[in-house]
Amino acid sequence: MKRRERTRQLIELGGLVAKAGLVELTDDDRAVLFGVMVEAAATLQGEHRDEVLTLWRRRGRRAFADSDTEL
Incomplete structure (x- = not known):
């Protein structure tokens, strides 16, 4: 991934x-924000990943729709 694309991706993720x-x-x-993300990553490594x-x-799509923001 090129530097410019990576910068854009990081900005968009921060916006989310x-x-x-x-x-x-x-x-x-x-620290709390990072903890939330670490917890999400641990959850995704579990047996119920797909669910x-x-x-x-x-939930994300619903939140986008409620805020009139495109995916």
């Missing part, structure tokens, strides 16, 4: 963290 309200909900505590992905995908 902010859009989800996690920055405000955690008082911008980077969790389906659930999270539905």
Whole structure:
């Protein structure tokens, strides 16, 4: 991945963290934010990976639709 593409990807991912309200909900505590992501990664390594992905995908799509933002 080229540097410019990687920078864009990181900016978009940061935007998703902010859009989800996690920055405000955690008082911008980077350790908490990272902990949430580590927990999500651990969950995705479990035996219910496919079910969790389906659930999270539905929630994400619903949140995008509610906020009038495209996927």
